[in-house]
Amino acid sequence: MSNEKFSISIAGENALILHLTDGISTLTTAKIQAIVTDLREKLSASLIDIIPSYASILVIYEPLHTDHFAVRKSLQKAAKNIIESRTKSSDGISKLVTLPAYYSTDSGPDLATLASEAGLSINQVIDIHTSTEYRVYAIGFAPGFAYLGEVDQKIATPRLATPRQKVPRGSVAIADRQTAVYPAESPGGWNIIGLCPTLMFDPLATPSMPLATGDRVMFEPITRDQFLGLGGTLGRFEAIR
Amino acid sequence: MNGFKVKQSGVLSLIQDSGRFGQHHIGLTVGGPMDRESFQWANFLCNNPENTPTIEITLGGLVLTADVDSYLAVTGAKVDIKINSRLVNAWTLHKIKSGDQITLGFFAVGTRCYLAVPGGFKMTPVFNSNSTVCRESIGGLNGHGCALASGDLLPCDNYYHMPAFYLPVSAQPLHLKNLQPVTTLRVILGYQEAYFSHQQKQLFFRAIYEVSELNDRMGYRLTGPAIAPSIDGILSEGICLGAIQVPANGQPIVLLNDRQTIGGYPKLGSVFSLDISKLAQLSATEKVRFEPISIEDAHNLLHLKNMQNLRSQRQINHNKLSEDIENFLVSRNLRGMQAVSACLEKGSYLRAARLIHQCAALGTVLIGTGFPVNGSFETDGPVGAIALYGAIEKLGGHPVIVCEQPLFDALDGHFNAHEILFDDDTSAEVISIYNPSLTISIERPGQTDNGCYYNMRGVDISSKCADFDSIMRKSNCPTIAIGDGGNEIGMGNITNALKDLDIRASTTTCDELLVADISNWAAHGIIALLSVLTAKDLLKNWDNNAVLQFLSNNGSVDGVTGENTLSEDGLASSESQLLVQTLRQMTGHED
Structure with a gap:
């Protein structure tokens, strides 16, 4: 039954939230992308904003133009059409983005601890992290912060007990079965295993970030020289250790 | 820059x-x-x-x-x-x-x-x-x-x-005027509300919470009774304005403008946006309580608030502007109108402009004018009538100027005009022909308590005056009257205020009385406010000299000097032109 595959709830006076009940998967992500595309077109003028996430879509509408009945109806229709259609995980605009990463104990202060707790060598951790194809499940927390999943169970590690006050821009990090690149210097509690020289968020660029929800991502190991050659800096990082 | x-x-x-x-x-x-x-x-x-x-x-x-x-x-x-x-x-x-x-x-x-x-x-x-x-x-x-x-x-x-x-x-x-002991925040239940038991919700809505030190543009952390949902966390999902999230310690956080876009704590619903304006004005140790509201009620309140805002924007601000214009137009106090203006309810010009704005497009607007002087008609009155005539036409209305000879012959052919005859009450006929949506009198002599008309020197001019008073009285529509001396139609509204003036006051009344140093100026004052109401610069192309020249060519005289000059009540045309320019500036229009 299709109506068991999703639910729609009120979130606030001008927001409804659609939940897909199947949980995190690349297929869920593909369906979410398709529904978002459809809603952007159908709701156009009444739509204020839309937030896709792992298995949900928050739709914020203009309550002086429409009401929650009408928006609910559009959501229901879009969700039903797409969930019942044979959407495959590879459908939609799903580009592959390769992010270079300099893995080392210099650039990843938690790399050694993570490896020893996982019972692996540092090189094994790097191999596992770079051999998995990730999906962008969600973007949030900070501008350009993309939640990538899923990290191999072997290197999945819980967040730090005490978050760092400052994590440098470009930090490649792991939290449970997710990985991410910090787009800007910020506080953070993820385990840092390397640095990525690619700018993850640039307000002056179009598009302002290299990733979109649903994209496929692979990490490629680079050397320190390559990292520096691509414009990466270690100075800021060392300053906060 | x-x-x-x-x-x-x-x-x-x-x-x-x-x-x-x-x-x-x-x-x-x-x-x-x-x-x-x-x-x-x-x-x-x-x-x-x-x-x-x-x-x-x-x-x-x-x-x-x-x-x-x-x-x-x-x-x-x-x-x-x-x-x-x-x-x-x-x-x-x-x-x-x-x-x-x-x-x-x-x-x-x-x-x-x-x-x-x-x-x-x-x-x-x-x-x-x-x-x-x-x-x-x-x-x-x-x-x-x-x-x-x-x-x-x-x-x-x-x-x-x-x-x-x-x-x-x-x-x-x-x-914002007085600190409230407890601020009530209305809540639209939603998100994970199903994971908050009936008891937990009761606790939440009965409690008084205090704003903690941790309050900023991202959100307000509150302290008070802990609330426990039946789940610890959820998959991170989109957060809307006002969302009430409950982390593990059970102390609710209301998420505000700079909130993270997604988050993984259970949420009970969201604070109603109109109350967020109140919450955002609170600081640490101030108290709030929550009250559930349906989404339908919330939408209803948003629509009402929107209508109220629109009305306030259009009207409340304009009262002061109207008062400024009223004061400006009697600032020379040529015939004691300052004291008379003070007796009128403030905002008369704005109310008159609104009447014209509302009534103009509904049908015919009758404009009565014409004050007999020296066997002719004076310039004060017709100039204003012509100005109002033009403005009403621009609003899509059908103005008709109502007057007697010799003014009628001067205007007929150039304007829609209707002639009223001496010694004859033709009001029933005029009203049945035009069925006016609004009747305006500008500088028309008005009947006194004995039914006669007197000029400002107290001379009986009844034989030169046709009866527009009856049209004002019998019109089945709103009436506006404008005067500058006390002997004009409309002054019956303020008989007491005219006692100290050396004038045979008129007893004919109207719905809205306007006074000015010169009646023509009142017309410009109304049109200035019509410009604000309609967002059109209606006074922009006003050429006072050209209108006076047209009337002068047809035999007009100055009401004070009795001479055929391009002047109004003894003041040169340039004075009126300057006044129009000032009115445009007061209403935010400038070249």
Whole structure:
């Protein structure tokens, strides 16, 4: 039954939230992308904003133009059409983005601890992290912060007990079965295993970030020289250790 | 470029427009004004579109110096505002001259103020918005999310003529006048509400919570009874404005403008936006309670609020403008009209303009005019009638000028005109022909208590006057009358106020009486307000000399001198032209 595959709830006076009940998967992500595309077109003028996430879509509408009945109806229709259609995980605009990463104990202060707790060598951790194809499940927390999943169970590690006050821009990090690149210097509690020289968020660029929800991502190991050659800096990082 | 220079930035002063929308998919938050209601008023008072950059001042202490001639309005928290050493009102548009220093004290009630200027502060938007989000390093003066700092120059345009808008005390938000012991926040239940048991919800809605020290633009953490949902966390999902999230310690957090776009704590629902304006004015240790509200009630309230705002914008501000015009038009006090004007309920010009605005398009507007002088007609009256005639036509109405000879012959063929005869009450016929939607009398002699007409020297002129009084009395529509001496139609409204004037006062009444130093000027005053109501510069092409020349060619005389000159009540045409120009400036129209 299709109506068991999703639910729609009120979130606030001008927001409804659609939940897909199947949980995190690349297929869920593909369906979410398709529904978002459809809603952007159908709701156009009444739509204020839309937030896709792992298995949900928050739709914020203009309550002086429409009401929650009408928006609910559009959501229901879009969700039903797409969930019942044979959407495959590879459908939609799903580009592959390769992010270079300099893995080392210099650039990843938690790399050694993570490896020893996982019972692996540092090189094994790097191999596992770079051999998995990730999906962008969600973007949030900070501008350009993309939640990538899923990290191999072997290197999945819980967040730090005490978050760092400052994590440098470009930090490649792991939290449970997710990985991410910090787009800007910020506080953070993820385990840092390397640095990525690619700018993850640039307000002056179009598009302002290299990733979109649903994209496929692979990490490629680079050397320190390559990292520096691509414009990466270690100075800021060392300053906060 | 000119602008305002930041002399002291205060505790935290941020550029905010309506907010940054449509960028949640890349993780950008909304930003924008925490107290949206006060923000909107700051811009409305400056006649700005809603989405115009203002300064949001937290806790106070901002000092600006003007390097520009403009205006500014401050709304929101209760605060002492000084222009140089002069204390001025909040919720009011003030004129600022280059060199002035504007000082905001520290707030007495509330935590946030909005300072707006006409046209807004000029800067390059980032992702379509100037809202400053420090956490994201985005927006504001240089685009990098910085708070204002001393030495910053806030560029804006020069403005020389703005109407003196203000929001009356009765319309200002109550919670900013006096601190409320407990602020009630209405809540639309939603999100994970099913995971909060009946008992937990009861606890939540009965409790009084205190605003903690951890309150900022991201959210307000509250302290009070802990609430326990039956789940610890959820998959991170989108967070809307006002969402009430309950982390593991059970202390609710209301998420506000600079919130993270997604999060994984269970949420009970969201605070109603109109109450967020109230919450955003609270500081640590102040108290709140929650009250559930249905989404339908919330939408209903939003629509009502919107209508109220629209009406307030159109009308409340205009009362002051009308009063200014009323005072201006009797400032010479040529025939004692200052004292008479003081007896009229304030806002008469605005009410008259609204009547014309509402009635013009509904049918025919009768305009009675013509004062006999020296066997002819005087220039005061017909000039104003012609001005009103033109304005009503521009509003899509059908004006007809009603008068007797010899004025009728002068106007007939150039205007729709109807001749009324001497010694004859033709009111029933006139009303049945035109079925007017509005009847106006401008400078028509009015009957006195004995039924006769007298000029300003007390001479009986009844044989030269046809009866327009009966048309005014019997018209089944609103009536407006204009006079400048006391012997005109309409003065019956204020018999007592005319006792001290040396005049045989008219007893004919009307619905709305307007007075001015010269009746023609009253017509221009009404049209100035019609320009505001219709957003059209209706006085722009007024050529006083050309109208006087037309009347003079047809035998008009000056009512005071009795001479066939291009003048009104002894004043040269240029005086009226200058007055029209001043009225345009008062209403924000300038060349």
